[in-house]
Amino acid sequence: MINASLCIGCGSCVQACPEAGTLELINHKAILAHPDRCTSHAKCAEVCPTQAIAMSSNGVLQTLRVPHVKENFETNVPGIFIVGELAGMGLIKSAINEGKLVIDHLKQRLQQETSGAEDLFDVAIVGSGPAGLSASLAAQQYGMRYVTLEQGEIASTIRQYPRQKFLMAEPIEMPLYGSLYIGDGTKEALLSVWETILQNTGVQVRTNERVERVHRNSTGFHVDTSRAQHHARYVILAMGRRGTPRRLSVPGEDLAKVSYRLIEAETYENKSVLIVGGGDSAIEAALALSRSGRNRVALSYRGDNFQRARERNRQHLEEAEKEGRIEILKKSHVLDIRPDSVTLELDARRQEIPNDYTFVMVGGESPEEFLRKTGIEIVEKAITL
Secondary structure (H helix, E strand, O other): OEOOOOOOOOOHHHHHOOOOOOEEEEOOEEEEOOHHHOOOOOHHHHHOOOOOEOOEEOOEEOEEEEEOOOOOOEOOOOOEEEOHHHHOOOOHHHHHHHHHHHHHHHHHHHHOOOOOOOOEEEEEEEOOOHHHHHHHHHHHHOOOOEEEEOOOOOOHHHHOOOOOOEOOOOOEEEOOOEEEOOOOOEHHHHHHHHHHHHHHHOOOOEOOOOEEEEEEEOOEEEEEEOOOEEEEEEEEEOOOOOOEEOOOOOOOOOOOOEEOOOOOHHHOOOOEEEEEOOOHHHHHHHHHHHOOOOOEEEEEEOOOOOOOOOHHHHHHHHHHHHOOOEEEEEOEEEEEEEOOEEEEEEOOEEEEEEOOEEEEOOOEEOHHHHHHHHOOOEEEEEOOO
8 A cells, every 4th residue: 555645756665676567656656556466575665765655465554674662762772762764754854853852852861961081972873864964953952962974975865865856845943943944845955955954053964984883882882983983872873774785895986976776767868877786676777777778778797697686577687688778797897987987897808888877786784784783673563554
């Protein structure tokens, strides 16, 4: 079941569904186009950022796996809190409220504690989406010592939504900023306001710093990142649910043309595109980009077959190759990425190919794996509309 009033048309469900063609985007809304193909994997419901999808079988709703949190957003690990999308709250307005509420709670706790060393933060906030930014603003407003860590750019989840998608209609109070009204409510308008908030408030966010481990110490927690180790009394996890994509770790991977997720394949026309990977996500992206017949699509895979992918995807890929819509580069490795080309190792030699966009789809670590490593309990939550 799809609640159209909650659906924002981001296409996450369409991409996540293992059965190609089951779901489609029509007029910027997800629909169940071919119910007969649905095999109840529930992947669509898992990735939906607004909980617009519920799975049912004979009238019984299926469940969503989320971290267990108490009323004050604290997990079973004392001192670690979860708010926003990761906790199952995809609505932007609710996520903003949760970010402020958890800081209000921590403010009361901190008032009862003695101050610590100068390098000890009161709170480490992981994520800079609606919940994370709201928590950061509230922490700054209350004079807390905080550090906000973002593995990508600010509001990465919002940036991944399709262009001109309607995200938010109602005004809401943003800590330290005031009434937040997003004009036409689109992704672009929201991101513009996000930038204004950062400039006007001076809130600090450490971007491109991925949190790799959170573990307890005598004064709170060590927060180990890709760039440093931070120490904090409390930790707020305000991350998205999409996880951390695995990188190639090659020169040029930080170029703007490199992405880890395909959104709106139809916006790419007359481009040279490389997809790296051999699983269903990579194959489906290649198929989507080749569908118009106007792109030059290449699929690079380090293996010599696509056994990890579903049979249906393998068949479609074979057809696309025969039709000349996709060039398959088996046993190939990306060596470096440049503004207008990519260099591969292919057949024991270097080969440079023209390239406008590169999509890296070689898997990654899901948030659930990170939560388990941190000791956070995962529970099943009934999805209700």
